[in-house]
Amino acid sequence: MIVPQIVFWVMAVIAVLGGLGVIASRQPVRSVLSLVAVMLALSVIFLLLSAQFVFAVQVIVYAGAVMVLFLFVVALLGPMGEGTSHHLRFHWGLSIVVVAVLGAFMYAQLQGIGFRAPDKLDTTFFGTVEQIGTGLFTTYLYPFELTSILLLVAAVGAIYLSRGGRTASEVRRQEEAHAEEDNVA
């Protein structure tokens, strides 16, 4: 059966093209939409690797919710260009050198990769919601609860940051109003 390979290659090509689109697009909205394409392609590969629940979460939460948040912000901030000021000389050259070195290290690691034997051979019910739920609520209950605290902190932080900070003139006006109140009293 060659079908898994064909599916993988198609999705891999889509993912790499999407990745190129993310870094090559001039408009931020195109970068975001390219990333959605990458995520959907990766979700199919997750499904190939018998991660059904992660596939669903990737499509619904990641490609759905998180990227819609990105699109919201891009739409809110309006069209944006790309800054042209380069405070660092040889910016492109240095970036490519850093990435090439990182890539060389990772490539070297991939060359000698050895796989150990699987833990168990029964893959009939692997990656199902039942198994994920059992794992999250027994062995990994503590980290699972910690992620809920992380989400709470992130939500509170986002609300705090976006509550509408006062500009300098508003602060002055409010201080004057307070001073008048004090005078009346």
Next chain:
Amino acid sequence: MPDYGQIQVGAGTLDARLVLGLAFILFLLGALGVLVRRNPIVILVCIELMLNAANLTLITFAAQLHNLEGQLFALMTMTVAAAEAVVGLAILVDIFRVRDVEDVDELSELKG
């Protein structure tokens, strides 16, 4: 000795090295994007791309080892990515309220 790198997919197999290679390419693209792009939103998007590549390696090894821990950790990574995106975008919106930023290098007031 059998080749443990071959992952059973239905009736066929998929080489784990191929999937790791894809994750490798995507991670490098994300890293390059973070370094060369100047727009703060695009930088956040590139960070998401790198997190996705890392997720792919976790899922690959979960499938190769028939071990669920990789998938559970991938879910945790998604939570962290969502939290990071929310806070990062909130900071961006807060900055854009005061002025337009098309270049992260403009935001250097905290530099000593």
